[in-house]
Amino acid sequence: MADQAQFDTVRQALARRDFDEALRRLGDPSQDVEALALAGLAWTGLRQFDRAAACYGAALRLAPDRFDLMSNLGSVLVDLDRFGEALALFQQARAVAPRNARVIANLANLLDFAGALDDALVAHAAARALDPADGEIARNQAMTLLRAGRLAEGWPLFEHRRRAVDPTEATVPRLPPLAGAPSLMGRRILLFHEQGFGDTLQMLRYVPLLAASGATLVLRIPPPLSRLAAGMAGVAAVIDIDEAPGPLDYQAPLMSLPLLFATTLDDIPATPYLRADPVDAAPWGERLAGLPHPRVGLVWAGSPEGGLDHRRSMPFADLAPLFAVPAGFVSLQIGPAAADWAPPDGAAALNAAPWLHDFADTAALLSRLDLLITVDTSAAHLGGALGRPVWMISRFSACWRWLTLRGDSPWYPTLRVLRQPYPGRWEPPIAEAARWLAGGAV
Structure with missing residues (x-):
C-alpha cells in the first residue's frame, strides 16, 4: 500500500497535468482504493477512458459506498457514450451524498449533454447553491445558459472560465462594460487570445466596434492568426503571446467582449468582419x-x-x-x-x-x-x-x-x-x- 507522501507527489503531478509522471509514481495501484482513484484521474487526463473506467470500477468494488468514485466513473462513462450507466451512477451518488456540489454538477453536465437544458439548469443551480465558489461549476452553468440562448445570464458566469492570468491583468485596468463607459477616444487597449483559434476568430468581430469608438487596439494573439488580424481596420499592432504591449490604458480577454458589449441573441454583430488579401x-x-x-x-x-x-x-x-x-x-x-x-x-x-x-x-x-x-x-x-x-x-x-x-x-x-x-x-x-x-x- 502506498504512503501519503507518495500520494502527495502523484497529486502534484496531476496538478501539473503531467499524467504520465503520475502513473509512473503510482506503479501498480490494483489493491489500493486511493491509488486506483488517482490512476483514474491520470488516465482520464490522457483521454484513455477505458483504462480510467477500469480503475474507477476496481476502486468502487473495494469501496462501494464512495460517492466520489461513483461520480468520477459516471463522468468517464459519459465519454464512452455509456449514458444509461452514467445516469444510474450519478443518481446513486446523489442518493449517498445529496449535498455534494460536484456530484450534482456532474449530473447537470450529463443532462446538458443529453439536451435536457431546463433540467440541467436546475441541477447546475442546485450545485452552485451548495458551493458558489466552485469556478468549474459556474463555468459549466454558464455554457448551459449560453447554449439555451440566455446570453445575458450566461456571460457573467462565463468569466469563471479564466484559468490563467495574462501578465497585463495584474497591472492594467480591465476594460469596463461599454454601456456607460468613459470615452475610449485615444485609449490604448490590449485584447488578448486565451482559448482556441476558433474562439479568437469568433470574437474578433468586436474589434471594428471598439475601433469605431476611437480606441487604439493592440492584439496579442498566436502567430498563425497575426497576418489575418493585422489587416483589420482599427488594429494598431499585432503582437506575439510573449511580447510586451507597451503602455496601456485597458486590457480585456477577447472572450470577455460579449459580456462587455452586453451581447444578446438579438444584437450579435454578425456582418462579415474578416477579408482575404x-x-x-x-x-x-x-x-x-x-x-x-x-x-x-x-x-x-x-x-x-x-x-x-x-x-x-x-x-x-x-x-x-x-x-x-x-x-x-x-x-x-x-x-x-x-x-x-x-x-x-x-x-x-x-x-x-x-x-x-x-x-x-x-x-x-x-x-x-x-x-x-x-x-x-x-x-x-x-x-x-x-x-x-x-x-x-x-x-x-x-x-x-x-x-x-x-x-x-x-x-x-x-x-x-x-x-x-x-x-x-x-x-x-x-x-x-x-x-x-x-x-x-x-
Missing part, C-alpha cells in the same frame, strides 16, 4: 483551374489537443458520400489528420494543405471556393467571419455557441449547422450534406 488569393486561380464547380473545401478533424476532439472529429472515410456528387473537392485539413486525405480514384480533388501556413493563407483559399464543409473547428469560424458559405457538421452535443435545435447560426449568417442525431453517428449529417450538394444548394 487579394494578393494571397491570386495564385489560387491557377491552382484550382482544373477543378469543376462547385468547389468544395473539406475539413474533417480538429486539433487532437482539444479536449472534445474525440467527439468533434470524424474519420476521413466518413466523407465518402460527398465524393459521389459531381464537384471539385479541396482538402483544407492540417495537422495529423491531413495524412488521411485519400479521395477516391477519379475524383476531382486537390490537397491544398502544402500551401496553408497560417489563417491568412486559408482565408485566401476560402475566398476562391464555393463552399466549405467542416466539422466544428476554427475553419468554420474563419469561413463564417469571411461571409463564405459554410456547412458545419456538428457533434451531437454541440458547443454552446451553436445553440440547440437550430440549423442556422446568429453568429454567422452564411453558416448552416448539420447535427448528429446520436453521439458518434456521422452518417446522417454527411448524407444530408450530400443531398444538399447534389441538389445545387450551394
Whole structure:
C-alpha cells in the first residue's frame, strides 16, 4: 500500500497535468482504493477512458459506498457514450451524498449533454447553491445558459472560465462594460487570445466596434492568426503571446467582449468582419483551374489537443458520400489528420494543405471556393467571419455557441449547422450534406 507522501507527489503531478509522471509514481495501484482513484484521474487526463473506467470500477468494488468514485466513473462513462450507466451512477451518488456540489454538477453536465437544458439548469443551480465558489461549476452553468440562448445570464458566469492570468491583468485596468463607459477616444487597449483559434476568430468581430469608438487596439494573439488580424481596420499592432504591449490604458480577454458589449441573441454583430488579401488569393486561380464547380473545401478533424476532439472529429472515410456528387473537392485539413486525405480514384480533388501556413493563407483559399464543409473547428469560424458559405457538421452535443435545435447560426449568417442525431453517428449529417450538394444548394 502506498504512503501519503507518495500520494502527495502523484497529486502534484496531476496538478501539473503531467499524467504520465503520475502513473509512473503510482506503479501498480490494483489493491489500493486511493491509488486506483488517482490512476483514474491520470488516465482520464490522457483521454484513455477505458483504462480510467477500469480503475474507477476496481476502486468502487473495494469501496462501494464512495460517492466520489461513483461520480468520477459516471463522468468517464459519459465519454464512452455509456449514458444509461452514467445516469444510474450519478443518481446513486446523489442518493449517498445529496449535498455534494460536484456530484450534482456532474449530473447537470450529463443532462446538458443529453439536451435536457431546463433540467440541467436546475441541477447546475442546485450545485452552485451548495458551493458558489466552485469556478468549474459556474463555468459549466454558464455554457448551459449560453447554449439555451440566455446570453445575458450566461456571460457573467462565463468569466469563471479564466484559468490563467495574462501578465497585463495584474497591472492594467480591465476594460469596463461599454454601456456607460468613459470615452475610449485615444485609449490604448490590449485584447488578448486565451482559448482556441476558433474562439479568437469568433470574437474578433468586436474589434471594428471598439475601433469605431476611437480606441487604439493592440492584439496579442498566436502567430498563425497575426497576418489575418493585422489587416483589420482599427488594429494598431499585432503582437506575439510573449511580447510586451507597451503602455496601456485597458486590457480585456477577447472572450470577455460579449459580456462587455452586453451581447444578446438579438444584437450579435454578425456582418462579415474578416477579408482575404487579394494578393494571397491570386495564385489560387491557377491552382484550382482544373477543378469543376462547385468547389468544395473539406475539413474533417480538429486539433487532437482539444479536449472534445474525440467527439468533434470524424474519420476521413466518413466523407465518402460527398465524393459521389459531381464537384471539385479541396482538402483544407492540417495537422495529423491531413495524412488521411485519400479521395477516391477519379475524383476531382486537390490537397491544398502544402500551401496553408497560417489563417491568412486559408482565408485566401476560402475566398476562391464555393463552399466549405467542416466539422466544428476554427475553419468554420474563419469561413463564417469571411461571409463564405459554410456547412458545419456538428457533434451531437454541440458547443454552446451553436445553440440547440437550430440549423442556422446568429453568429454567422452564411453558416448552416448539420447535427448528429446520436453521439458518434456521422452518417446522417454527411448524407444530408450530400443531398444538399447534389441538389445545387450551394
